[in-house]
Amino acid sequence: MKNRITLFTVCLIVWLLLVWPFGRSPAGVPDVVAGVLVAAVTAAIMREISMERADRWLNPVRWFWAAVYLVVLTYYIIRANLDVAYRVLHPAMPIRPGIVRVRTRLKGAGARTLLANSITLTPGTLSVEVTPDGDLFIHWINVTATGIERATERIVGRFEWFISRIAE
Amino acid sequence: MSSWLGTLLLLVGAAFDLVGCIGLVRLPDVYNRLQAGTKCVTLGTCLILLGTAVLVDCPACSVKAILCLLFVLVTSPTAAHALARGAKVSGVPLWEGSVLDQWEGTADAGRDERP
Numbered sequence: 001m002k003n004r005i006t007l008f009t010v011c012l013i014v015w016l017l018l019v020w021p022f023g024r025s026p027a028g029v030p031d032v033v034a035g036v037l038v039a040a041v042t043a044a045i046m047r048e049i050s051m052e053r054a055d056r057w058l059n060p061v062r063w064f065w066a067a068v069y070l071v072v073l074t075y076y077i078i079r080a081n082l083d084v085a086y087r088v089l090h091p092a093m094p095i096r097p098g099i100v101r102v103r104t105r106l107k108g109a110g111a112r113t114l115l116a117n118s119i120t121l122t123p124g125t126l127s128v129e130v131t132p133d134g135d136l137f138i139h140w141i142n143v144t145a146t147g148i149e150r151a152t153e154r155i156v157g158r159f160e161w162f163i164s165r166i167a168e
Numbered sequence: 169m170s171s172w173l174g175t176l177l178l179l180v181g182a183a184f185d186l187v188g189c190i191g192l193v194r195l196p197d198v199y200n201r202l203q204a205g206t207k208c209v210t211l212g213t214c215l216i217l218l219g220t221a222v223l224v225d226c227p228a229c230s231v232k233a234i235l236c237l238l239f240v241l242v243t244s245p246t247a248a249h250a251l252a253r254g255a256k257v258s259g260v261p262l263w264e265g266s267v268l269d270q271w272e273g274t275a276d277a278g279r280d281e282r283p
Contacts, residue, residue, distance in 0.1 A: 014235065017231050017232075017235055018231075018232065018235065020228055020231060021227075021228050077207070077210070077211055078211070080207045080211075081184055081187075081207050081208055081211045084187070084191060084203060084204055084207045084208055085184070085187040085191075085208060087191075088187055088190055088191035088194055088195065088204055088208075089187065089190065093194060093195070095195070095196075095200065095265075096265075096266075097196075097197075097199065097200055097262065097263060097265070097266045098262070098266045098268040098269060098270075099199075099256075099262065099266075099268070099269045099270055099271045100268070100270050101270040101271070116245075116249060117242070117245040117246060117249070118245075120206055120245035120248055120249055121206065121207065121210060121241075121244075121245050124203065126199060126202055126203050126206065126248060126249070126252055127245075127249045127252070128199070128249070128252045128253055128256050128271065129253050129256065129271065137256075137270065137271045139199040139200075139202075139203070139252060141200060141203050143268060146268060146270075
């Protein structure tokens with residue numbers, strides 16, 4: 001039930017942001033009513049979307065760390081872009097690609113998804129596979145560490161701490 | 169002021185999109201190409217949307233542009249992951265200049281479906 005209420009709320013907020021500003025005549029009543037209907041139907045149909053412990057969305061500490069994380073992630077995304085742009089535009093194309101194995105301590109599906117997506121968005125790394133035991137296979141455009149410990153430190157280390165506070 | 173900022177964001181975004189496209193053509197295999205495809209095109213598109221949000225004189229449009237930005241930020245790496253995994257599982261080889269592949273030979277390689 002909690003899952004569905006969370007899903008309903010998220011859908012309703014997205015809907016309201018999309019239709020805003022509301023129509024003039026009865027101060028947006030039709031827009032809001034339609035939004036409630038659509039969100040309710042979506043939440044009813046999508047009941048398989050399981051969010052583990054949906055009440056965590058209400059914790060403001062998690063939202064605080066999410067905001068900090070967004071800033072950190074933006075920094076790494078910009079660095080990633082300059083890095084890839086340099087490799088692409090350099091006449092000799094300096095790349096040493098390969099697939100390395102790294103390990104994460106994160107357990108939750110949501111946390112691992114966030115980690116894998118963050119890795120894909122950041123310098124020269126692309127998540128190829130996540131195994132059930134928490135191993136990630138990363139395509140690295142410029143391999144600088146081959147051991148699992150060193151590679152984990154370089155690729156996973158900078159995000160794990162934040163994600164464990166946001167989604168774990 | 170905001171028109172300068174918006175124009176600058178649009179230009180930088182377009183430049184990153186261009187680099188992403190050049191990377192798509194120049195880089196050797198599917199995995200390296202996805203790297204250029206996700207990183208540069210994600211940031212480029214996000215900057216263009218941000219520039220649009222700053223530039224348009226219409227708060228409702230800005231809100232929609234920011235929503236699109238968030239969706240791109242979530243879906244683009246997910247799509248790249250799905251493509252890379254699909255390519256690897258169906259046996260697309262890495263570029264011959266690749267230095268190592270620690271997935272090859274593990275129990276997970278070549279597995280078609282999750283249990």
